[in-house]
Amino acid sequence: MPEPTDTRLDARTVRAWLRRNGVEISDRGRIPSDLIARYERAHGLDRIPDDQGRALPLLPHFLHGALLIRTDFSDDDAWLAVIAAVRAPTVEGFTAHIDICEDRAFADLPPDRLTAHLPNRHRHSVLFVVDAVTIRNPEHPLVAIGLDVTQPPVATLRIIPSAVQMIENNLTSTKMWFQDFVVQADPDGVLRLY
Template identity: 40%
Template sequence: MEVVLIPPANSAPVHLPETRAVPVIRADFSDDGGWERLRDEICSPTTEGFAAAVEFVEDRSLVGLVGAAIAGCFPRAYPTRYRHPVLFVVDAVTVSLPEHPLLVVNLNEHDDTGSFRTLPRQVQAIENNLSIANMDVAEFARSTGPDGVFRGF
């Protein structure tokens, strides 16, 4: 199954394959080594033993877009038309900043919480808690720092 995403103005439609786990989308292709390091960090269990159930997707149609432009490509389709409440994006901001904060895009059609950023080592906490409905996106978004990055509780 494929979800067609609403593209930015003057862009071709973006297609996201249906994934079994929460997608981590690569939207910046400037640093292959950095992408591999981020993948390793996201896949590594936390000190408590929690692992993120994610699936990595490369999408060149998002190259050059960051933040709100990327978030605007994705419809609020969870839970009726999409199985995941969020997706994570590795964009130019992620690659360029020292902490490598990923974009967290809220896909919940019943929640108007906007996107925010998170450290790679917090993907596990976000994915795990959302997947079991222990927390919602707003709880993580409210816990971001002044710079809009979630670094943990």
């Protein structure tokens, strides 16, 4: 797959463009992610070529939680079952803070290729992927991709939907590392936390 283009942006350039396009923005501080996404879309920076020559979008600039990406669109009922299980609170009352991406542009894209489509300024510590295995397997094991830049390489793990809350909550609060979950997987490579 071609390497993604370096899309780091100069804040002054972005601010100047936003002002020219009628957006009031201060000279200092962080530029809101929705405005950065707007600039990137306008300048074609929100697309990265894949190994088949398709220009795929960057994953969304979500700020509220982990990103759950749908790459298999073959069974809407299975998809809805996965989402319901992911959103269900734990017995302790914890819920996962998940932002969902259902962009068909990512259909059938292997999980290991998704990280190339993250925006440079993403803050995700983990991506969750609903792929063909997730949809077809009765346990619906999602792919979890650890994005901890201090512990490369990127690690992956299959997890049942009810484990999403524990992983997302602990990684977001930095109480645990992704590798702490990898070592707890069952012999078949799936993490089941009951």
